[in-house]
Amino acid sequence: MRLILLGPPGAGKGTQAQRLVAQYGIVQLSTGDMLRAAVKAGTPVGRKAKDIMDAGGLVPDDVVVDIVAQRIEQPDARKGFILDGFPRTVPQAVALDRMLVQHGVALDAAIELQVDEGALIRRIESRIAEMKARGEPLRQDDNPAVLQQRLSAYRKLTEPLIAYYGQQGTLHTVNGMAPVPEVTGQIEKALDAAKPDPAVKAPGKPAGALARAADLGKKSSAGGSALPKRTAGRKAAQPKSRGGNTTPP
Numbered sequence: 573m574r575l576i577l578l579g580p581p582g583a584g585k586g587t588q589a590q591r592l593v594a595q596y597g598i599v600q601l602s603t604g605d606m607l608r609a610a611v612k613a614g615t616p617v618g619r620k621a622k623d624i625m626d627a628g629g630l631v632p633d634d635v636v637v638d639i640v641a642q643r644i645e646q647p648d649a650r651k652g653f654i655l656d657g658f659p660r661t662v663p664q665a666v667a668l669d670r671m672l673v674q675h676g677v678a679l680d681a682a683i684e685l686q687v688d689e690g691a692l693i694r695r696i697e698s699r700i701a702e703m704k705a706r707g708e709p710l711r712q713d714d715n716p717a718v719l720q721q722r723l724s725a726y727r728k729l730t731e732p733l734i735a736y737y738g739q740q741g742t743l744h745t746v747n748g749m750a751p752v753p754e755v756t757g758q759i760e761k762a763l764d765a766a767k768p769d770p771a772v773k774a775p776g777k778p779a780g781a782l783a784r785a786a787d788l789g790k791k792s793s794a795g796g797s798a799l800p801k802r803t804a805g806r807k808a809a810q811p812k813s814r815g816g817n818t819t820p821p
């Protein structure tokens with residue numbers, strides 16, 4: 573199983589990824605975690621990424637693509653993976669498609685966690701205030717100004733991926749505003765509905781992935797709950813907490 577989770581910061585991608593890891597026995601690959609580990613370890617990648625991350629911008633595509641390309645080569649990713657926070661731009665998505673074709677595998681699903689942005693901002697702001705009040709350490713990018721910047725990067729650079737995966741026919745949209753277990757249930761339903769393409773999955777027959785990329789796909793919505801509006805005035809889910817990617821790039 574190979575899937576990606578799409579959604580703005582704070583939509584609950586990390587929380588859902590952790591639940592799916594437990595459910596499907598595949599690894600969670602969070603580029604945010606990998607980059608934070610690189611920053612902490614002071615590697616060349618980390619030094620390049622630090623200021624950009626602190627300001628809420630996106631690290632250059634080539635840097636992130638290299639990290640992911642190396643990470644998916646590792647044995648624990650062979651059975652499958654959940655990409656959390658990657659791709660975040662169309663060039664990253666194109667690079668991912670190439671990587672998958674090289675490995676003779678395909679994406680099973682791109683899951684969009686659709687949230688209400690207004691509520692999302694309010695939720696994150698109150699979480700930050702509560703953490704501050706408790707004297708807990710905050711991430712450098714956990715502040716309202718940087719959050720606005722991250723949301724703006726999402727809208728401009730990442731949101732086009734919804735159309736990209738819609739065209740590939742792999743997109744499934746779930747209501748990210750629902751309670752956490754319900755969102756997981758919607759994702760599981762979507763994954764059940766995502767029929768694996770045997771031509772793509774058979775080793776040595778990667779062509780189907782590209783063929784599918786060219787197809788006009790349909791956007792499906794799993795589960796019965798109404799979806800929040802994707803445009804201004806959104807909201808959202810759970811604080812992120814992600815598990816592990818080990819060696820800092």
Ligand code: AMP
Binds near residue numbers: 630656657660
């Ligand atoms: P996240 O934990 O996924 O919210 O990521 C934290 C920060 O890491 C983002 O605000 C970006 O600065 C950087 N980052 C994570 N993933 C990517 C990516 N795929 N492309 C570019 N920058 C990324």
